[in-house]
Every structure is written in structure tokens, then in C-alpha cells.
Amino acid sequence: MDVVSNVSHAKTQDVDVSYEIQASLCYADQTKPVYKNLRMTLPKQTFTCLLGESGCGKTSLLRQITGFDDGSSQSECIVTEVNKGVRRTVTLSDSIAYMAQQDLLMPWLNSLENVLLCDYLTQPLWHKWRRNTAKKEREKRDKALFLLETLGLVEAAYKAPNQLSGGMRQRVALARTLMQDKPVVLMDEPFAALDAINRYRLQDLAAEMLAEKSVVLVTHDAQEAIRLGQQILVFPNQRDNQESDVQPVFDFVRPSFPETAIPRPINAELGRYQAALLQAMEAVPC
Amino acid sequence: MLAIFRLRRASSLNLIRLMVIVAALLFAWWALVFITNVPHFILPAPQRVFVTLWELRSLLFSHFLVTLLEIVGGLMLGVILGFLFAINMQLFRLVRLWLLPVLLFSQAVPVFALAPILVLWLGYGMFSKVVMAAIIIFFPVLMTCFDGLRNTPTGYLDLAKTMNVKPWQMVWRIRFPAALPVIASGLRMAVVVAPIGAIIGEWVGSGAGLGYYMLHSNARMQVAEMFAALLVLACLSISLYYLADWLLKKWIPWGQG
Numbered sequence: 001m002d003v004v005s006n007v008s009h010a011k012t013q014d015v016d017v018s019y020e021i022q023a024s025l026c027y028a029d030q031t032k033p034v035y036k037n038l039r040m041t042l043p044k045q046t047f048t049c050l051l052g053e054s055g056c057g058k059t060s061l062l063r064q065i066t067g068f069d070d071g072s073s074q075s076e077c078i079v080t081e082v083n084k085g086v087r088r089t090v091t092l093s094d095s096i097a098y099m100a101q102q103d104l105l106m107p108w109l110n111s112l113e114n115v116l117l118c119d120y121l122t123q124p125l126w127h128k129w130r131r132n133t134a135k136k137e138r139e140k141r142d143k144a145l146f147l148l149e150t151l152g153l154v155e156a157a158y159k160a161p162n163q164l165s166g167g168m169r170q171r172v173a174l175a176r177t178l179m180q181d182k183p184v185v186l187m188d189e190p191f192a193a194l195d196a197i198n199r200y201r202l203q204d205l206a207a208e209m210l211a212e213k214s215v216v217l218v219t220h221d222a223q224e225a226i227r228l229g230q231q232i233l234v235f236p237n238q239r240d241n242q243e244s245d246v247q248p249v250f251d252f253v254r255p256s257f258p259e260t261a262i263p264r265p266i267n268a269e270l271g272r273y274q275a276a277l278l279q280a281m282e283a284v285p286c
Numbered sequence: 287m288l289a290i291f292r293l294r295r296a297s298s299l300n301l302i303r304l305m306v307i308v309a310a311l312l313f314a315w316w317a318l319v320f321i322t323n324v325p326h327f328i329l330p331a332p333q334r335v336f337v338t339l340w341e342l343r344s345l346l347f348s349h350f351l352v353t354l355l356e357i358v359g360g361l362m363l364g365v366i367l368g369f370l371f372a373i374n375m376q377l378f379r380l381v382r383l384w385l386l387p388v389l390l391f392s393q394a395v396p397v398f399a400l401a402p403i404l405v406l407w408l409g410y411g412m413f414s415k416v417v418m419a420a421i422i423i424f425f426p427v428l429m430t431c432f433d434g435l436r437n438t439p440t441g442y443l444d445l446a447k448t449m450n451v452k453p454w455q456m457v458w459r460i461r462f463p464a465a466l467p468v469i470a471s472g473l474r475m476a477v478v479v480a481p482i483g484a485i486i487g488e489w490v491g492s493g494a495g496l497g498y499y500m501l502h503s504n505a506r507m508q509v510a511e512m513f514a515a516l517l518v519l520a521c522l523s524i525s526l527y528y529l530a531d532w533l534l535k536k537w538i539p540w541g542q543g
Contacts, residue, residue, distance in 0.1 A: 066448060098448045104441045107540035108463045118449045121459050162540050180449070 017083050017183070018043045019092070019214065023064050025057055026074040033074065034060060038250045040233060042184065042214045047207070047262060049225040050218045051281060052235030058218045062186050065216070067093035097180035101189040103173040105161035112157045115144040115175045140179075147175040151205060167198035174202065178209055185213045191224065200266075203227055207263040222277045225257075227264050232257050234281055255280040330510040339514040345499075350518050352495040356412055356484040357526065360419020361476060367420065368427030368472075376435040376457055389428065397422050398486060405491040415492065419483035423476035430472025434465025467541030470534040477530040481523045496522075 019042040026033035034057040042048055052058050064077035081090045105114045113120055119140060148157050151171045156164055164172065170190065177185060190206075191199040206215075207228055219225055225232050233252040255277045264270055312332050318324075319331040326334060339346065371389075375382040401418060408414035438461045446460050488497025496519045503511035534541075 063444075066444075068444065068447065093448065094450065096448055098445060100441055100445070102441050104439075104445050106442070106460075106463065108466070108538075117445075121446055121449055121451045121455055125454075125458070160540065 017081060019090075019184070020080040020082060020087075021065060021077065022080070023061060023077040024075055025060050025064060035235075035250050038252075040252065041231075042216065043231065044214055045212055046230045047210070047215045047217060047228045048231040048233065049229035050216060050233050050235070051220065051222065051225050051277070053281070054220065056235040058235065059188055062098075062188055062216065062218055065092060065184075066096055066098060066186060067091055092184060095182050096184045096186055097177045097182040099173055099177045099185065099187045099190045101192050103161070103166075103169040105169055105172055105176075107161050110158050110160055111148065111153060111164070111172045111175075112141070112144055114161065114172055115147060115179050116140060117176055118180055144175070144179055147178055148172070150209070151175050167194055167202070170194060170198070170202060171205070174206060174209070183213060185210055185215045187215065187217045189218055189220065192219070192221070199224070204263045222274050222281065223266070223270075226270055226273045226277060227266070228262050229257055230262060232277070234277075253280055327507050327509050330513055334510050335513040335517065338510040339517060342511065342514060346496075346515060346518055349494060349496050349499045349515070350522065352412065353481070353484055353488070353497065353519070354522060356415040356487070356495065357419055357480050357522075359412070359416040360483055361423065361480050363416060364420035364423040364476065364480070365427050365473065368424050368431055371424075372428050372431035372435060373457055373462070375432055376461065377453060389425065393425055397483065401486050401490040404487065410491050410493055415484045415487035415495070418487035419480045422483035422486075423480050426475045426479065427469075427472050430475075431465065431469050434468030434472075435461045437468070438464045466538045470538055470541055473534060474527065474530060477526050478523065481519065481526075485519070 021038075021040050021042065023038045024033060024036045025038075026036075038061070040048070050058050050061070064075070065079065067077075069075070079090055079092050080087050105111075106117065109117070109120065119137075145157060148154060151174060153168060153171055153175070156168055156172070161169055161172070170193070173190070177187075187206075191202050194202065203224060217224075217228060232255055234255060236251065236253055255273075257273055257277070258264055258269065315332050319329055330338075371385065375385060397418070400421065404414045404418055404421075408417060435457065442460050442464060443456070446456055451459070484495070485497035485500075488495040489501055492498045496515045500512050500515045500519075503509070503515065
């Protein structure tokens with residue numbers, strides 16, 4: 001029984017929800033699809049890490065899940081919500097928060113306003129948003145300030161983004177993503193532009209603060225995947241079958257990873273898993 | 287603290303540089319008159335111009351006020367119209383498709399040719415000059431604004447799309463602020479060009495204003511008076527530019543590289 005509808009917020013609060021995604025992508029100017037009949041499941045409250053070489057379609061998949069349509073007519077993405085065994089087709093665009101590699105902070109707003117970006121963008125035209133003291137607004141503001149405080153950004157709340165360091169900017173972006181409070185969080189290499197220390201800290205923060213969400217984390221960093229992944233999916237290597245016209249059945253490679261809680265500390269065991277994962281990414285059976 | 291100090295130092299250096307340039311130009315002017323010994327009704331010496339300027343200060347000031355009002359009015363009208371057209375062109379595909387050729391065509395008509403008609407239609411008063419200045423700055427403002435609105439970083443747009451943003455909110459809350467640094471360069475251009483429009487309007491037909499006064503002095507062979515008016519006009523244009531530049535830098539601090 002497939003009913004197309006938008007997911008309402010009340011329903012997605014339900015903890016038993018998981019999403020099944022089936023997608024195909026073919027760019028308009030190419031005959032060969034990037035992937036065909038890709039299937040993946042996003043279980044509730046789980047970090048799903050997507051790995052693969054650049055150009056394999058990781059970001060495109062994220063965009064498809066978000067509902068951005070930039071492929072050709074042969075592209076499609078069907079999202080099925082599974083709620084206590086009841087299956088229905090949904091569009092996720094209303095229940096997604098998105099975090100990209102660039103922090104995408106608006107330079108004309110300060111950190112606090114950037115965290116409250118969603119409210120700022122959707123308010124009516126002649127709304128004096130800075131001076132509003134209505135109760136709901138104040139609560140949101142307090143929540144935003146609390147998030148900034150949790151992320152260690154108290155002093156930065158009223159500063160403009162161009163006065164902040166790269167790590168602080170990305171933390172503000174994380175606060176903005178958390179403020180949206182959506183059940184699904186898509187992250188496209190969010191920590192790739194950071195130095196090692198900031199990346200490590202932000203991975204910890206993300207794991208802690210996004211524990212309630214279904215997270216899809218696109219990354220090319222094997223260590224990041226092993227630290228945070230509760231489901232790791234590696235895009236298959238397409239290099240070997242470029243000449244053949246027959247499309248192989250698309251299937252993710254699922255490497256093994258530790259079963260411990262995230263964020264996992266970096267130690268020798270993690271290193272072994274990382275080495276195995278890198279091996280899996282290098283030589284993948286088709 | 288250090289940043290403020292550096293800023294002060296940079297701006298005082300700029301001021302010194304400006305003064306040196308002005309002094310050098312004045313000296314060259316004086317030397318030219320001194321060496322060639324041209325009669326004062328062809329090229330008056332700078333000191334003669336300054337004396338005239340001082341003697342006629344109240345008269346020149348009244349003309350200055352008229353021209354200033356015309357320029358400011360023209361700037362406001364042209365900028366508001368430019369923004370409105372650009373935003374609507376961004377919002378509505380049909381407006382964009384039908385208006386762009388018309389606007390390009392309108393730019394093929396020289397503004398000088400329009401001036402007599404505008405004076406005929408709108409009268410000898412200030413309004414025809416305001417419209418003239420507005421017309422001359424409308425196109426640069428419109429085009430820079432439109433280009434800025436079109437070239438919003440796709441990341442901002444994608445982020446906004448995940449937040450259920452309406453089209454007008456996208457334009458007004460994302461595209462427009464993101465375009466401000468580009469728009470600012472259009473505004474700087476507009477501030478420099480707007481006086482030209484006002485002066486052309488005054489030349490074609492008016493009863494007051496620096497352009498009118500220059501034409502009038504020229505007819506009476508009072509070249510020193512003409513130069514005095516010209517000097518006032520140049521100072522006005524330069525001050526307007528620096529004022530606009532300062533305001534834009536203050537309001538758009540993120541647009542400076």
C-alpha cells in the first residue's frame with residue numbers, strides 16, 4: 001500500500017521509523033547510469049557512512065535523497081518509510097537537515113542568526129525579527145544560545161562569520177543543523193576542510209548530539225567512517241567494467257567494523273579496521 | 287584595536303595622497319598659465335578662480351544645493367527602480383524574457399538625445415533633471431543587481447531549499463543579501479555617473495543649478511566663474527563617491543575580499 005505524502009513532524013518523532021531508499025541516477029548528457037537500482041536502508045538513530053572514490057555519485061545520492069532533481073528522466077529516487085511494519089512512499093524534503101563541506105554561513109548574519117537561519121528565512125516580509133520578543137521566538141533563541149554554549153561558542157554568538165576560525169564556523173553550521181531538529185540529517189563531507197584536531201573534536205560532538213537522528217555521512221576519510229559508522233556502505237569500484245555494456249547489479253560493499261558505541265577512540269584495533277576498509281575501497285569485486 | 291589603528295593609518299595615508307595629487311594638479315595648472323601667458327578669458331589662473339569662488343560663494347551655494355538635490359533624487363529614483371526591476375526579473379521568467387531586450391534597446395538611445403524631450407515633457411524644473419540622472423544610472427544599477435542575484439552560491443540555495451523557503455523569500459533573504467557586494471560596485475558607479483545626468487539636464491533647459499550657471503557664465507565670457515562652478519561640481523562628485531564608498535564598506539563589511 002503505497003501512499004505518497006509528506007512526512008509530518010509528529011509522525012517522524014516516532015522511534016520505530018526507518019527509511020528504505022531505492023535510487024537510480026543517470027546524467028542528462030550520458031547514456032551510462034552512475035548507479036542503477038541502488039538500495040539502502042537508513043535505520044533509526046544510526047550513523048550511516050557512505051564511502052567511495054570521488055565521482056562515484058556519493059553527493060548525487062545525497063542530493064537525490066534530499067529531493068533535488070538534477071539528473072535526467074531515467075533518474076529516480078523512491079523513499080519508503082517503514083513504521084512498525086507499515087510501508088509507505090514519502091518525500092523526505094520536509095524532514096531533512098543538510099550540512100555540507102562548506103559551512104554555508106550567511107556572512108550578513110551573526111552566529112546566532114545563522115543558527116536560527118530557518119526562522120529568519122521563513123518569517124513574513126515586514127517582520128522585525130531582531131526585536132521580536134514573542135514567547136515562541138524567545139524560546140527558540142534560548143535554544144539556539146544553549147546549542148552554541150554546548151558547542152563552546154558563547155563568545156561567538158554575536159560575531160559575524162568572517163570573524164571566526166574555520167573550526168568555529170563549522171561548529172556554528174553544526175548548531176544550525178541541530179536547531180532544525182529534523183529526523184534525518186545528511187552530511188556531505190562536513191569535516192573534510194578542518195585540521196586533524198578540530199575534525200576529531202567535531203566528530204565527537206556530532207556523534208553525541210546527533211545520536212537521536214538517522215544520519216547519512218558522506219566521507220572519503222576511512223578513519224572517520226570507522227570512528228562514527230554504525231553502518232558503513234562503500235560504493236563499488238566502477239573502473240574495471242567501463243567497457244562492458246551490461247550493467248552489473250549495483251551493490252554496496254559492506255566492510256566489517258567494530259560494534260562498540262560511537263564515537264570510537266582511535267586505537268590499534270580501529271587502525272586494523274581502517275586498514276581493512278582502505279583495502280576494501282581499493283580492490284572491490286564487481 | 288590593532289585593526290582600528292591600521293584602518294586609521296590607511297585612511298590618513300589616503301588623505302595625504304589625495305592632497306598631494308590635488309596640489310600637483312593645481313601647480314601644473316598655475317605653471318601652464320604662467321608659462322604660456324594665455325588670456326584669462328581662455329584659461330584663468332587658479333588663484334583667480336579661487337578668488338571668484340570666494341566672492342560668489344552664496345550664489346554658487348544656492349546653485350550647488352539645486353544640483354545636489356537633483357543628483358540625490360536621481361540616485362534614489364534610479365536605484366529603487368533598478369532594484370525593483372532586477373528583483374522582478376529574477377523572480378519571474380516572463381518578465382526577464384520580455385524586459386531584457388527592451389532594456390538593451392533603450393540603452394541604444396543616447397541619453398543626450400533624450401534630454402530635450404524630457405525637458406519638454408517634464409518642464410524646466412528639478413524633476414526633469416532627477417529623471418535624467420535616474421535614467422543614466424538605472425542601467426548599471428539594474429545590470430549589476432541582476433547579475434548579483436543570478437550568481438548566488440549554489441550552496442546557499444541548496445541549504446535554503448531544505449528549509450521550505452518560498453520563492454520571494456529566496457530572492458529577498460538569500461539572493462539579495464548575497465548579491466550586495468556586487469550591487470555595491472554598481473552603486474559606486476552610479477554615484478559617479480549621476481551628476482553627469484543632472485548637468486546634461488541643466489544644460490538643455492533650466493533656471494538654476496551648477497550646470498545652468500556654467501552655461502550662463504560661458505555665454506558672458508566669464509570663464510573664471512565657470513571654472514569656479516566646475517570646481518564645486520568636482521568637489522561634490524568626489525565627496526559623494528567617498529561618502530557612498532564609506533557607507534557601503536560600513537554596511538557590507540564582508541564584501542571586502
